[in-house]
Amino acid sequence: MDIDVTMVGDASGGTAYISVTAEEEPSQTYPIKVWCVITEDHDIAAGTGWGGYTNMEMMWLPRAWPLGTQGQALNFTGPYPQTLSVAGDYTLDPSQHQFDNLNVTTFVQYTSGTRECLNADHMDMPDTATGVYGDEEGYSPVTLLTAGPNPSNGAVTISCGLPAGVAGTVRVFDITGRIVNSFPAGDAVETQLAESGVYFVHLSTTGGESVRRQITVIR
Structure with a gap:
């Protein structure tokens, strides 16, 4: 199963x-x-509930569960391929966390029987003000993915600049997480967004990079 995550x-x-x-x-x-969990690296396990690890530096401390600690059910009924979208809010205390140490882990799993994990996605917490992710180090987010004009009347041009030997896929999501367009990364592509609202342009590459841009459509 493929997982795509956008943090706003x-x-x-x-x-x-x-x-x-x-x-x-x-x-x-x-x-x-x-399930989706925001974790923090290199922090102290303060308080109770950590057993022998209390007051020790940990590499993986849960800070927020956007879909709740019990996760959210997915009911695939077909036809396939089928995409299901969910969303959940999270709260963080900026004074208590080191932003560069925050990560987002999302995983899909059977909840009984074998309890097999069907897939997982792990990424650095994005700087949602700029759309830049920690794993973009060494790349220019401006030349790697652009989408505009922003705001737009619905006509949007999406351009990608990929390093040599790297391929990628661009997906455009609406505010509910529904995919409204998808195409191979490469030359500039013009797409039409039919309704007013906020959209997210996501580029994922074979080199492991993940870049997102936000577009507002006003009609």
């Missing part, structure tokens, strides 16, 4: 938009859920 907000909180695509019918009939 600021240092104090926001919303996680998650789309999960099943290319074919799941091989087992067990219930499926998706």
